[in-house]
Amino acid sequence: MKPTGIADDAMAHHSMWSAPISEIPPGCSAKFHILWRERLVEGFVVNFDGRYYAYVNYCIHAGTPLDWWPNEFFNEDSRFLVCGTHGSLYEPDSGKCAGGPCGGGTLFPLQVQVTGDRIVVTAT
Numbered sequence: 001m002k003p004t005g006i007a008d009d010a011m012a013h014h015s016m017w018s019a020p021i022s023e024i025p026p027g028c029s030a031k032f033h034i035l036w037r038e039r040l041v042e043g044f045v046v047n048f049d050g051r052y053y054a055y056v057n058y059c060i061h062a063g064t065p066l067d068w069w070p071n072e073f074f075n076e077d078s079r080f081l082v083c084g085t086h087g088s089l090y091e092p093d094s095g096k097c098a099g100g101p102c103g104g105g106t107l108f109p110l111q112v113q114v115t116g117d118r119i120v121v122t123a124t
């Protein structure tokens with residue numbers, strides 16, 4: 001996995017991104033760029049208990065990226081995604097605010113499929 005978690009392959013600037021499953025083991029994540037609502041945004045995918053969930057990397061509180069360190073999204077006990085700016089907590093499997101200043105909102109989801117040995121994220 002690249003140190004920053006940023007993908008730099010040919011798929012990086014389209015409305016689809018994919019990576020081998022082996023690159024994102026449980027408790028890990030990857031970041032990428034993707035076309036979403038006609039804008040190039042940063043997205044991320046997490047492996048939470050063996051299932052994959054992807055979101056736009058945009059905290060709904062004040063709009064900053066979530067990761068508290070590059071490509072680090074989970075809190076200490078790995079039960080929640082945590083925003084590094086003011087500490088909002090989000091449920092990894094739904095993107096719903098679970099505490100902090102995100103005020104009951106939800107992260108913007110991206111679609112995830114596992115196809116063969118690859119994770120495929122699409123923005124619709």
Ligand code: FES
Nearest residue numbers: 059061062083086
């Ligand atoms: S910007 Fe994420 S908690 Fe404030």
